[in-house]
Amino acid sequence: MTNLARNLAHTAETRPHQPALRLDDQVLDYRTLDRHSARVASWLTAEGVTPGDRVAIMLPNIPDFAVAYYGVLRAGAVVVPLNPLLKAGEIGYSAEDCAARTILTWRASLPEASAAAEQLGIACTDITAADFTAVLDGVEPCAEIVERADHEAAVVLYTSGTTGRPKGAVLTHGNLRSNTETVSRLLGITDTDTVFGGLPFFHVFGQTCGLNAAVLTGACVTLLPRFDARAALAILIRDRVTVMEGVPTMFVALLAAAEAAGSAGVETVRLSATGGSAMPVEVLHRFEAAFGCPVVEGYGLSETAPVVTLGSVDGVRRPGSIGTPIPGVEVRLVDEEGKDTGEGGIGELAVRGPNVMSGYWNRPEADDAAFTDGWFRTGDLARRDEDGYYFIVDRKKEMIIRGGYNVYPREIEEVLYTHPAVAEAAVVGVPHELHGEEISAVVALKPGASVTADDLGAFVKERVAPYKYPRIVRLVDTLPKGPTGKILKRAIPAHP
Numbered sequence: 001m002t003n004l005a006r007n008l009a010h011t012a013e014t015r016p017h018q019p020a021l022r023l024d025d026q027v028l029d030y031r032t033l034d035r036h037s038a039r040v041a042s043w044l045t046a047e048g049v050t051p052g053d054r055v056a057i058m059l060p061n062i063p064d065f066a067v068a069y070y071g072v073l074r075a076g077a078v079v080v081p082l083n084p085l086l087k088a089g090e091i092g093y094s095a096e097d098c099a100a101r102t103i104l105t106w107r108a109s110l111p112e113a114s115a116a117a118e119q120l121g122i123a124c125t126d127i128t129a130a131d132f133t134a135v136l137d138g139v140e141p142c143a144e145i146v147e148r149a150d151h152e153a154a155v156v157l158y159t160s161g162t163t164g165r166p167k168g169a170v171l172t173h174g175n176l177r178s179n180t181e182t183v184s185r186l187l188g189i190t191d192t193d194t195v196f197g198g199l200p201f202f203h204v205f206g207q208t209c210g211l212n213a214a215v216l217t218g219a220c221v222t223l224l225p226r227f228d229a230r231a232a233l234a235i236l237i238r239d240r241v242t243v244m245e246g247v248p249t250m251f252v253a254l255l256a257a258a259e260a261a262g263s264a265g266v267e268t269v270r271l272s273a274t275g276g277s278a279m280p281v282e283v284l285h286r287f288e289a290a291f292g293c294p295v296v297e298g299y300g301l302s303e304t305a306p307v308v309t310l311g312s313v314d315g316v317r318r319p320g321s322i323g324t325p326i327p328g329v330e331v332r333l334v335d336e337e338g339k340d341t342g343e344g345g346i347g348e349l350a351v352r353g354p355n356v357m358s359g360y361w362n363r364p365e366a367d368d369a370a371f372t373d374g375w376f377r378t379g380d381l382a383r384r385d386e387d388g389y390y391f392i393v394d395r396k397k398e399m400i401i402r403g404g405y406n407v408y409p410r411e412i413e414e415v416l417y418t419h420p421a422v423a424e425a426a427v428v429g430v431p432h433e434l435h436g437e438e439i440s441a442v443v444a445l446k447p448g449a450s451v452t453a454d455d456l457g458a459f460v461k462e463r464v465a466p467y468k469y470p471r472i473v474r475l476v477d478t479l480p481k482g483p484t485g486k487i488l489k490r491a492i493p494a495h496p
Contacts, residue, residue, distance in 0.1 A: 003148045004173050005073040007180075007216045008034050018191060019220040021063045022239060028063050030218065033070070038141035040071025040127075046139075047102065047123070051076030051146050054098045054156060057202070058082040058091065058105040058113050060225040064128050065201050066211060068104045076146030077101075079155045080168070081202035084109040085465040092116035094158045098168050098361050150174030156361055157204055157302040159406065166411075168361030169303045171204075178354040179305040180212040182326050186310055187243065187273060187296070191218030194268075195243045198224040198232055198250060199404075204306040205275055209245055219243075229253035233261065240268040244293070247276035247404030249435055251287050251295070258290055269293045271313060275300060276404040277436045278392060281319045297322055299392065301378060303370070304329075305355040308378075309390055321389040322382075329353035331390065333382060338372035346393050349382045350375040398489065400429035400437050405467045407439055409489075412468060415460050416441060421449035422456070424479045426487050427470060441470035442492055444478050 011018070012034035021028045028036070049055060055072045057079055059065040072079045080098055082091060084106070091113055095103060100120075105113040106128040117124035125132060148154070154176055156168040187209075189195070195214050199206030214221045222239040224232055232254060235241065246254075251274060258266075269291055275298040284295050296313055299322035300306030308331060311323035325331045332340055333347030341347035356376045359367040370377055381393045400407040409427035416425040424444040429437035443456060453473035461469040480491035 002150060002173055002177065003073060003076070003145050004154050004176050004180075004212070005037070005070050005145050007177075007212070008037065008070045009145060011215055011218045015191060015218040018218050020215070021066055021197075022194075022220060022222040023063055023225075026063065028066075030215075033063070033066060035141050036067040036136070037070035037074055038143070039136045039139045040068055041074035041142040042139045043136060044071065044075045044077065044102075045142065049075060049077050049101050051148070052078065052153070054078045054080050054100045056080040056082050056091070056095050056100045056103040058084050058086070058103060058109050059127075059202075060084050060106070060108075061197050061199075061201055061206070061223045062106070062128070062225055063223070064106065066215075068127060069201070069211070070215075072104075073154060074142060074145050076148055078153045081155065081157065081207070083200070083202050083465055085467065086112065087463060087465065088112045088115035088119070089463065090465065092119050094166060094168070095122070096120055097158075097166075098156050148173050150177075151358065153358070155207075159302045166408075167363050167366055169357045170359055170361055171302075171305050172358050175305040175355050175357060176208060176212060178328065179208050179307055180216050182328065182355075183209050183307050183310070184213040184217050186313065186326060187213070187271060188313065189213050189217045189219050189243060193217070193219040193242045194239050195219050195221045196224070196232070196236060196241045196245055197221040198227050198235075199245055199247070203404075204302045205247075205300070205404075206245070208305060209273065209307070227253075229257035230261075233257045233266070236266040236269060241266065242268055242270050244269050244272040244291075246272070246274060247436075248274055248279040248283065249403045251279070252283055252434060255283070255287055255290060266291055271296065273298060273310075275306070277401040278320075284319050299323070299349075299380075299390070303357045303376060303378075304351055304353075305357070307355070308349075308351050308353075316387075318385070318387075318389045318391075321385075321391050323390065324388050325390075329355055332375065333384060334372070334375070334377070338375070338377075344383070346381055346383050349378040349380050349390070351378060352376065398428075400427075400439055402429070402432075402437050402439060402467055403435040407468050412439065412441065412460060412464065412470065415463050416443060416456065419451070419456060419459050421445050421451040423447075423449075424487065426479055426489055426492060428489050428492055430472065438472060439468070439470040440472040440474070442474050442476055442479060444476055 012030040016031035103124040154173045158166045272295045296311045298310040309323045412427045423446040432438035
């Protein structure tokens with residue numbers, strides 16, 4: 001029996017005065033973080049939350065996220081992290097799907113979160129408000145940690161496919177513990193490290209490799225709630241960051257900020273780790289030269305907690321490669337039937353190991369599609385070189401990765417189709433120097449209808465999170481189609 005919250009309790013006991021979280025001048029040590037989370041656990045229990053209940057957390061990277069996260073886990077409940085930029089309809093969908101008991105949020109997200117909660121008839125609390133802090137101060141910290149088995153759910157992460165609505169990937173205590181322990185060991189994170197906390201904790205990369213890895217080892221995470229390259233550079237210097245974690249667009253922006261500031265780099269960073277999308281080899285080399293540290297590339301998904309493969313920290317590195325499978329995790333390249341591809345061939349990455357989710361929340365049909373004989377099919381195509389290093393070739397799925405955020409075309413297309421002037425719509429990703437990919441919508445209007453591309457962009461912007469709406473909207477007479485009438489996205493040019 002185990003509970004991921006035990007990592008915090010152990011570190012708080014062995015390193016009580018070690019800084020855990022830093023947000024500018026605000027610093028929480030491990031004992032304080034543990035006591036605050038224990039109070040949240042007591043409060044949740046008093047509010048009727050029982051072990052196994054789902055609790056949505058909708059917060060940016062501020063200390064309150066960690067307090068709420070470990071408080072929910074300590075109470076034996078299940079964390080459902082949601083992007084604080086989501087709108088009411090998006091929040092409501094996920095909260096209803098997993099039957100969340102309550103939503104914990106902050107002031108900036110309160111209007112949208114409250115609207116969703118009211119629609120569902122559940123509670124919504126701004127845990128950053130002074131009156132809530134006063135309530136917590138009067139709560140006795142929960143002395144016990146509710147025991148949970150390895151196979152029991154710890155976190156439900158909502159992720160979409162190219163068809164259908166978002167679905168919740170169920171990560172167990174065993175999934176998260178094993179991946180956190182392995183990644184921490186491979187990256188060599190210790191209590192002497194300061195980790196850059198600019199990756200959102202509501203996303204599995206920042207959650208496992210940032211927050212959970214630091215809590216396990218007693219490292220400090222210095223937080224940046226919303227990424228800004230100049231602010232990030234200042235934090236790296238001010239807090240003497242030793243481990244930089246980010247998606248490729250962060251590295252691009254940091255390089256530009258360092259060059260603009262006339263800085264050659266940051267002397268204290270000993271290691272940088274990246275994932276989420278492919279790191280351009282040229283950017284990798286430039287960053288290593290400017291900041292004087294190796295950049296290690298990895299690969300993973302929400303469904304794999306997340307790390308599947310990782311480049312070598314001390315040994316041979318292959319720029320452009322996602323590395324080799326981490327210990328305990330198996331990887332295969334398979335064809336459409338799930339059989340191994342031949343030597344040197346391209347196949348779909350399939351994964352098996354203690355990091356792989358137990359399944360999708362109440363989606364047995366999605367589980368059947370995602371798993372073949374116990375192997376999780378990632379939807380990504382890859383090749384393997386003679387030394388066992390893997391290289392992503394293409395995405396089988398149509399998912400767009402914009403600045404490290406996953407954007408699913410079907411979701412945006414469905415919004416476009418709700419506009420009365422739209423007859424047909426297709427959303428595709430187009431190459432972008434800063435964001436990796438940009439979202440482009442190609443739309444055909446109904447006969448006699450009149451609307452501008454800007455108006456359509458604004459229409460979508462009002463209904464989805466800011467990173468999802470198409471910055472490029474093109475109006476066409478008709479969309480390319482195949483013999484069956486299906487829109488052929490591959491026939492849509494990347495540029496007009």
